[in-house]
Amino acid sequence: MTTPRGGDTVRFLHTADWQLGMTRRFLGDESQAVFTADRLAAVAALGELATEHGAQFIVVAGDAFEDNAVPRSVVLRAAEVLAGFSVPVLILPGNHDPLDVSSVLRCRDFSSVVDGGSVVVLDGSGPLEVLPGVEVVGVPWTSKRPDPSRLPALLDSLEPTDALRVLVAHGGTDEVYGGRSPSVEAIAVSALEEAVDSGRLDYVALGDRHSVTRVGSGERIWFSGAPETTDFDDVEVDSGHALLVELGSGGPGGVRGQCTVTPLRTGRWSFLAVNARIDTDSDLDALAARIEAIEDKPRTVLKLGLTGTVGVALRARIDEEVERWAALFACAYLRDTRTHLVVRADDTDLTDLVDGYAGRAVADLMELATGGGPESEDAGHALSLLYRLVDGGAR
Numbered sequence: 001m002t003t004p005r006g007g008d009t010v011r012f013l014h015t016a017d018w019q020l021g022m023t024r025r026f027l028g029d030e031s032q033a034v035f036t037a038d039r040l041a042a043v044a045a046l047g048e049l050a051t052e053h054g055a056q057f058i059v060v061a062g063d064a065f066e067d068n069a070v071p072r073s074v075v076l077r078a079a080e081v082l083a084g085f086s087v088p089v090l091i092l093p094g095n096h097d098p099l100d101v102s103s104v105l106r107c108r109d110f111s112s113v114v115d116g117g118s119v120v121v122l123d124g125s126g127p128l129e130v131l132p133g134v135e136v137v138g139v140p141w142t143s144k145r146p147d148p149s150r151l152p153a154l155l156d157s158l159e160p161t162d163a164l165r166v167l168v169a170h171g172g173t174d175e176v177y178g179g180r181s182p183s184v185e186a187i188a189v190s191a192l193e194e195a196v197d198s199g200r201l202d203y204v205a206l207g208d209r210h211s212v213t214r215v216g217s218g219e220r221i222w223f224s225g226a227p228e229t230t231d232f233d234d235v236e237v238d239s240g241h242a243l244l245v246e247l248g249s250g251g252p253g254g255v256r257g258q259c260t261v262t263p264l265r266t267g268r269w270s271f272l273a274v275n276a277r278i279d280t281d282s283d284l285d286a287l288a289a290r291i292e293a294i295e296d297k298p299r300t301v302l303k304l305g306l307t308g309t310v311g312v313a314l315r316a317r318i319d320e321e322v323e324r325w326a327a328l329f330a331c332a333y334l335r336d337t338r339t340h341l342v343v344r345a346d347d348t349d350l351t352d353l354v355d356g357y358a359g360r361a362v363a364d365l366m367e368l369a370t371g372g373g374p375e376s377e378d379a380g381h382a383l384s385l386l387y388r389l390v391d392g393g394a395r
Helices: 029-053 072-083 108-114 150-157 189-197 281-292 312-328 356-369 376-390
Strands: 009-015 057-060 089-091 119-121 128-131 134-138 164-170 203-207 221-223 241-248 259-265 270-277 300-310 331-334 340-343
Touching: 009 029, 029 072, 029 241, 057 164, 072 108, 108 119, 150 189, 189 203, 189 221, 203 241, 270 281, 281 312, 300 312, 312 331, 312 340
Parallel strands: 009 057, 057 089, 089 119, 134 164, 164 203, 203 221, 270 300, 300 331, 300 340
Antiparallel strands: 009 241, 128 134, 241 259
């Protein structure tokens, strides 16, 4: 292998977890179509970022597709996008799209791009020289069951080199569990750091975690996160990015060059978990102002956890706002596990409007709503709906 000239800088993009073909159960058909298109657009943005920042290749650290049975349209459109890239793209099979007999990365629709093109599937056959003096090694998943022996075996086989070497791997690390991993697929961070410190690796590109995450004590082991957000911000802390990695070639005798990692924004979607206490109209006003200030509402998903003690009129107003937000945003809904709105027993909003049998039904609902039992939330909804009907508020 030819060693890069001293002082040269190699630039590449590190990305992972595209999961093209992903669906989200809470999205309606219209929002799901936009979500699907935007996931592919985030991949297309990688090619533009590579050109803009002078990246010489792209590594994909697993899970390019949601699974090996994604619709053909997803495969063909992904292949079309990748065919337009001006730099090599090296794709590692992950646990979602393992390199088994049904691999989407081996199907004809995708291999027509791979064969003779700039897209290469890292199948574990050995180091790949992607540029003079720069090699990439990968540890592909060959089934959905992890093989914890493959990465240690690869690391043991590597010798120190004066050239630049990038490892691409997919899976969680034991660092997440404080060194006590409950799963056999967890990657030992200490083994990766030892390989870096001994000159066998210059950078480790990881996939699986959807948030941008630096691993270990140095700057050379990273999760890139997913290029488009897939989960709420109480789970994914910093998704929607790719990483621009710059490696200095160093000097003779194995002197290590500089490593700089810069997150680049690729995603457009937001998944927001919003919790609030609502006891008064002013509390709801404040929440509404906060939510109305959110930009790009058609690409934002809200899950709301609301607690408090409210009157029937305020509960009705809350339900009206949530229904409005559900229509305005990609999705908005109340979380059953985080929402507990108690309707005040002394509320006269409905007793002033209904009497007779209906009045007695309202009294029964009020008793259920304030009882704190499993029926309380349903009773609160019923009172809210009744109030909106008799007060002319329903649309």
